[in-house]
Amino acid sequence: MRKYDSIKACDRTISYEIIYSKKRKRAAILVRPDLRIEFRAPQGLNVDIIRKMVERKAQWIVKKLEFFEANRLPDPSKQYSEGESYLYLGKEYPLKIVFKNSIKKPLALLKDSELRVEIPGNTSEDQIPFLVKEAIWSFYSERAREEIEKLLKIYSKKLGxxxxxxxxxxxxxxxxxxxxxxxxxxxxxxxxxxxxxxxYVVVHELCHVKEKNHSLRFWKLVRELMPDYQVHRDNLKKDGWKYVL
Known part of the structure; x- marks a missing residue:
């Protein structure tokens, strides 16, 4: 059973959802990254008692809200939650989140056709998406660095x-x-x-080492290194909106 209530505290209105559970023995307040506030209550806990508990925790709640407001996830469509699909080198991988007590920092890797993110076992629920985001960005950055370095070595030699x-x-x-x-x-x-x-992007930027503009000489260099560049350039223009974390 769910109910909704609100209080005024710390110069703002704090709206929250009350979620009752027969299995729950103790009350808990959860502030989510999307700014939703949940009060998880044992079955039958009086609404007035819940309101007083929220009032006592108002400062803590507002601090959490301010933190999440200042650290919004970059793409609202990505919540960094299990089951989401992530592109990597043109293929989609479902996100799998694994809790491990043996680690202190989040870690992302590709395993068993999944994008697997391992996070410390004691991570609180409201911090999960931020640690997952940190791990994915770090993984993508490092893999991009490796791929770009390989491409630059190959094409720098060809370009002289x-x-x-x-x-x-x-x-x-x-x-x-x-x-x-x-x-x-x-x-x-x-x-x-x-x-x-x-x-294509690596070749394009590398050619600017010799030609700083987009002159005919520039595009001639690009074509010499990558004869079918136009196909990949067009595909990037068409599909680039997908490549957002």
């Missing part, structure tokens, strides 16, 4: 240039860039794309 310094970045509006001093920046979320699309 020294392998440039590169950085793996989270960028909202671009897949890659090349600075005036030839430092490449590649969006790590490209590790979600099929390999050819990541390869």
């Amino acid at each position: 240039v020294v392998t440039p310094v590169f950085k793996v970045k989270h960028q909202k509006r671009r897949w890659g860039s090349c600075s005036a001093d030839n430092v490449l920046r590649i969006n790590f979320q490209l590790i979600m794309a099929p390999p050819d699309q990541l390869e």
